[in-house]
Amino acid sequence: MPLTKLLSAFAKRKSPHPITSSALSAHSAQKTAFMPAKASDIGSKLLDAVALHKQGQLARAEAAYQEILQAQPRHFDALHYLGLMALQRGKTEEGIALIGQALEIDAKHPAALGNLAMALRQLGRHEEALAHYRRALDIKPDSADIGYNFVNTLLNLQRHEEALDICSRTLRLIPNAAPLLQQRGTALLLLRRYEESIADFDRALALQPDYPEALANRGVALTAINRNADAVASYTRVLQLNANDVEARYNRGISLAKLGRLAEALIDYEQVLQGKPDHLGALNNLGTALSALGRFEAAIPVYKKLLALAPDYDYAPGNLFACQLYCCDWSDYEKSRQAVVEMNRQGRKAAVPFPFLNASESPADQLACARAFVAHTFPASSHPLWTGRRYQHEKxxxxxxxxxxxxxxxxxxxxxxxxxxxxxxxxxxxxxxxxxxxxxxxxxxxxxxxxxxxxxxxxxxxxxxxxxxxxxxxxxxxxxxxxxxxxxxxxxxxxxxxxxxxxxxxxxxxxxxxxxxxxxxxxxxxxxxxxxxxxxxxPDSYQVNDSKRPISAQVPTRAEAGLPEKTFVFCSFNNNYKITPAVFDIWMRLLHQIAGSVLWLYEGNAAAAANLRREAQARGIAPEQLVFAPRLPQAEHLARQQLADLFLDTLPVNAHTTASDALWAGLPVLTCTGQAFAGRVATSLLHAVGLPELVTQSLDEYEALALRLASMPAELARIKAKLAHNRSTYPLFNTVRFCRHLEAAYVEMWERSQRGEAPAGFSVPAMLH
Structure with missing residues (x-):
C-alpha cells in the first residue's frame, strides 16, 4: 500500500519553475532603455555616463547623470537612468520617483513604463505594476521584454488565464520569442493543459535548445501526463547545464519514482537534502520512496524530521504512523493514533485513507478522510467525458x-x-x-x-x-x-x-x-x-475467490518450516502493520496458557521481527516462541499453511485475501468482528464457508474461543473436517456462482443507467443452486 498517495503520492510543485526578474541593470528590458543620445555635448556626456553605468561604476555614472540634469533638469534619459541606478542600489522608492519624473516628460516611453512596473512590483503594488505593463505593451505590442515581465507578474499572481492571453497576443507579433513561448507553456501547465504546454516548451527549445526553464517545466508537464521517461530526460539535461539546480533534481526524483526506479529516486532526494536539509518535499518523498522499498525503519526518522519542521505537512502524521505499524514499533502507538484521528476530525490532511483504517474504526471518520483525500488528490474533472449518451451494445x-x-x-x-x-x-x-x-x-x-x-x-x-x-x-x-x-x-x-x-x-x-x-x-x-x-x-460474500488456485503437493515438514514438531501452532500471516498491541497482548497470553505453543508470523521486514520478539519478551514470552515465515510463491505458501493449527485474525483491520488463503488451504480462521468494513471481511468469509462459529463479537470472546480450541483437539479437528467439506460445497470458493451474482449486479446498474435513473443501492438475490 502506498503511504502518501502514498501520489500523494509524491509532492507536486505548485509553481513548476517560477521566473523572477533579474537585476535591473542586467535585464533585457533595460537594454531598450539605454537609447543613443543626440550629437551634442549633453549627448556625448550621456553616452559616457551610460558606459560607466554598464561597467558598474555607479558613483561616476551618477555624477555624470547629475551633471546632465544641472544643465537640463528635464532630461528624460538622465532621470530614467538615475531611477534605474536607485533601484539597483535597493532604493526602490527613490527609483520610482525618478522614473516617474522621466515619465512626466515622455509619458509614452515603453521601457520606462516597464521599469516603473518592475519597481512597483517589488513593493507589492501589483495592480499599479500591471497597469503600467499593460500601457507599455499597448504602446509597443511587439516588445518581448515588456511582454515577458508582464506575463511573469501575472504568473506569480496566479492569474494564469490573463498570462496566457498576453503571451498569445504578443506571440502573434513575435512568434519566435523563446522566452514568451516558455512562459505560455508555463501558463498552460498551471492551467493543466499539459499537451499544449509541452508543444510550447518544444517550440522554445527548438529556438533555444539549452533553455533550462523550458526543459524543467517541460519535465513537470510530462510527469503530469505520465510520460515519466521523457521527463527524466528533460530534468537530466537541466542538471547537465547546472548540477546545482535543486528543483530539477527533486522533480527528477519524482519522475524516477513513478517509473519504479526507486533506488535512483532516493539518490536524487538525498542529494537535494545535502544542499537543502530542510527541503520539505524531498523529505516527504524520501520517506515515501523508502516505504515503497519496504525500508520502513529508515523512513521513520525521515518523517519525524519532516514533522519537526512542518507539523501539518500533508499526510505526514499518517505516513509516520503507518511506517511505525509496519515495523511493529509501538513506542508511542496510542499517542500517534489519537493525533491522526483528531487531526482528521479537524479537517486537516492527517493521513491517506489506507493507513487511516488502522487509526480509526469509525465509518464516519473514514468517510471524512476519504473525501478530503479525493478532493485534494483525485478531484472530479470539470469536463466529464461521459455526458449522458446511452450506448446500444449487444453486450x-x-x-x-x-x-x-x-x-x-x-x-x-x-x-x-x-x-x-x-x-x-x-x-x-x-x-x-x-x-x-x-x-x-x-x-x-x-x-x-x-x-x-x-x-x-x-x-x-x-x-x-x-x-x-x-x-x-x-x-x-x-x-x-x-x-x-x-x-x-x-x-x-x-x-x-x-x-x-x-x-x-x-x-x-x-x-x-x-x-x-x-x-x-x-x-x-x-x-x-x-x-x-x-x-x-x-448474497454470499463480497469477496471473489478463484477455485482453480493451485496448492503445492510438496508440503514441507514442520522442521523445514522452522516449527517444532509436536506443539500447538498459532498462525497469523497478516501483514505486520495489522498487528496492534491489544491483539498482540491476547496472543502472548495464549502462548502463556498453551504449553509449548508457538506463534507463526509473516516476516514483512527485519525490524518488525526484532520489535515483536522484544515485545514478546517484555510480556514474559521467550523470543523463540515467535517463528517468522519468509515470502514464498503462492502455491507453496498455501501448502505450508497446512502445518498450522489455528489462524488468529487481527483488528481493527482483518485478514482479507490472507483469510481466504488460509481457508482454501484448510486452516481454520478465528476472527473478531470490527466496527467498519475493513474489520468485518473475515466475518463475511467465514459465513460464506459455513463456519460462523469462528466469528466472535469482542476481543474477550475471541481470546476465550482461541484458548478453548487450542485446549480441545477434538473440537478443532471437527472444525477442520467441516472446513474441508464446506470448501467445495459452500459459496465462498464457488467462482461461477459468485460471477453470476456479480453479473446480476452489473445488469441492474446498467438497466438503471439505460433508463436515465440515478444510481441507487440494491441487494442481489441469491441463486437457488
Whole structure:
C-alpha cells in the first residue's frame, strides 16, 4: 500500500519553475532603455555616463547623470537612468520617483513604463505594476521584454488565464520569442493543459535548445501526463547545464519514482537534502520512496524530521504512523493514533485513507478522510467525458482498472472471475496501469479478457479517453486507495456507471464513483450514510475467490518450516502493520496458557521481527516462541499453511485475501468482528464457508474461543473436517456462482443507467443452486 498517495503520492510543485526578474541593470528590458543620445555635448556626456553605468561604476555614472540634469533638469534619459541606478542600489522608492519624473516628460516611453512596473512590483503594488505593463505593451505590442515581465507578474499572481492571453497576443507579433513561448507553456501547465504546454516548451527549445526553464517545466508537464521517461530526460539535461539546480533534481526524483526506479529516486532526494536539509518535499518523498522499498525503519526518522519542521505537512502524521505499524514499533502507538484521528476530525490532511483504517474504526471518520483525500488528490474533472449518451451494445462492456494484473493478491482472487464471465452477455476489458510483468499469471489474465489495454504510460485523461472511445458501459476500479492507485482515471467520468470493488475495504468518498460492492456482514443498515457510493449487497460474500488456485503437493515438514514438531501452532500471516498491541497482548497470553505453543508470523521486514520478539519478551514470552515465515510463491505458501493449527485474525483491520488463503488451504480462521468494513471481511468469509462459529463479537470472546480450541483437539479437528467439506460445497470458493451474482449486479446498474435513473443501492438475490 502506498503511504502518501502514498501520489500523494509524491509532492507536486505548485509553481513548476517560477521566473523572477533579474537585476535591473542586467535585464533585457533595460537594454531598450539605454537609447543613443543626440550629437551634442549633453549627448556625448550621456553616452559616457551610460558606459560607466554598464561597467558598474555607479558613483561616476551618477555624477555624470547629475551633471546632465544641472544643465537640463528635464532630461528624460538622465532621470530614467538615475531611477534605474536607485533601484539597483535597493532604493526602490527613490527609483520610482525618478522614473516617474522621466515619465512626466515622455509619458509614452515603453521601457520606462516597464521599469516603473518592475519597481512597483517589488513593493507589492501589483495592480499599479500591471497597469503600467499593460500601457507599455499597448504602446509597443511587439516588445518581448515588456511582454515577458508582464506575463511573469501575472504568473506569480496566479492569474494564469490573463498570462496566457498576453503571451498569445504578443506571440502573434513575435512568434519566435523563446522566452514568451516558455512562459505560455508555463501558463498552460498551471492551467493543466499539459499537451499544449509541452508543444510550447518544444517550440522554445527548438529556438533555444539549452533553455533550462523550458526543459524543467517541460519535465513537470510530462510527469503530469505520465510520460515519466521523457521527463527524466528533460530534468537530466537541466542538471547537465547546472548540477546545482535543486528543483530539477527533486522533480527528477519524482519522475524516477513513478517509473519504479526507486533506488535512483532516493539518490536524487538525498542529494537535494545535502544542499537543502530542510527541503520539505524531498523529505516527504524520501520517506515515501523508502516505504515503497519496504525500508520502513529508515523512513521513520525521515518523517519525524519532516514533522519537526512542518507539523501539518500533508499526510505526514499518517505516513509516520503507518511506517511505525509496519515495523511493529509501538513506542508511542496510542499517542500517534489519537493525533491522526483528531487531526482528521479537524479537517486537516492527517493521513491517506489506507493507513487511516488502522487509526480509526469509525465509518464516519473514514468517510471524512476519504473525501478530503479525493478532493485534494483525485478531484472530479470539470469536463466529464461521459455526458449522458446511452450506448446500444449487444453486450454490456465492463472494464476492470488495476495495477495488479500480474502475480498479486488481487489477481489470485479474481483470475477465475475474469474467465467465468458470460461472453454471450458481457465484453470484458482490462485497463492495466501496472508493470508489464511477464509470467504465468500475466499470460492467464491476458487470455481471460476480450481486450487487454496497457495504459501505464498514458495520463489519467488519456486513459479515460481510451475508455470513452471504447464506449465502456461499466468501469470497475479494483484499487481504491491502495498502492499505485489511479482513481484519477474515473475522475474524468469516462463511463456511465462507475464502481469500486475489492481493492479498498471502505468508501472512496468520490462522488464520481456510483456504486460499491459489499455484503450484509460488511455494512449494516445504519452505516449506509458513511459511504459516498450507493451500496450493492451480494448474497454470499463480497469477496471473489478463484477455485482453480493451485496448492503445492510438496508440503514441507514442520522442521523445514522452522516449527517444532509436536506443539500447538498459532498462525497469523497478516501483514505486520495489522498487528496492534491489544491483539498482540491476547496472543502472548495464549502462548502463556498453551504449553509449548508457538506463534507463526509473516516476516514483512527485519525490524518488525526484532520489535515483536522484544515485545514478546517484555510480556514474559521467550523470543523463540515467535517463528517468522519468509515470502514464498503462492502455491507453496498455501501448502505450508497446512502445518498450522489455528489462524488468529487481527483488528481493527482483518485478514482479507490472507483469510481466504488460509481457508482454501484448510486452516481454520478465528476472527473478531470490527466496527467498519475493513474489520468485518473475515466475518463475511467465514459465513460464506459455513463456519460462523469462528466469528466472535469482542476481543474477550475471541481470546476465550482461541484458548478453548487450542485446549480441545477434538473440537478443532471437527472444525477442520467441516472446513474441508464446506470448501467445495459452500459459496465462498464457488467462482461461477459468485460471477453470476456479480453479473446480476452489473445488469441492474446498467438497466438503471439505460433508463436515465440515478444510481441507487440494491441487494442481489441469491441463486437457488
Amino acid at each position: 454490456i462492456r465492463v472494464a476492470y482498472l488495476s495495477a495488479d494484473f500480474q502475480e498479486h493478491a488481487t489477481a489470485h482472487l479474481m483470475a477465475g472471475l475474469f474467465e467465468a464471465h458470460d461472453r454471450q452477455r458481457f465484453e470484458t476489458i482490462a485497463i492495466s496501469y501496472g508493470p508489464d510483468a511477464r509470467g504465468g499469471m500475466r499470460e492467464r489474465l491476458q487470455s481471460a479478457f476480450d481486450r487487454f489495454i496497457d495504459v501505464r504510460e498514458k495520463s489519467d485523461l488519456e486513459a479515460a479517453r481510451i475508455m470513452q472511445a471504447l464506449e465502456v458501459d461499466i468501469a470497475v476500479d479494483l484499487k481504491g486507495f491502495t498502492e499505485n492507485s489511479r482513481l484519477g482515471i474515473l475522475a474524468h467520468r469516462p463511463s456511465p456507471v462507475q464502481v469500486s470493488y475489492l481493492g479498498y475495504p471502505g468508501t472512496t468518498g468520490a462522488d464520481y464513483v456510483d456504486y460499491a460492492i459489499c455484503d450484509k456482514h460488511l455494512v449494516s443498515e445504519g452505516e449506509l450514510g458513511s459511504f459516498s457510493e450507493q451500496l450493492v449487497f451480494l
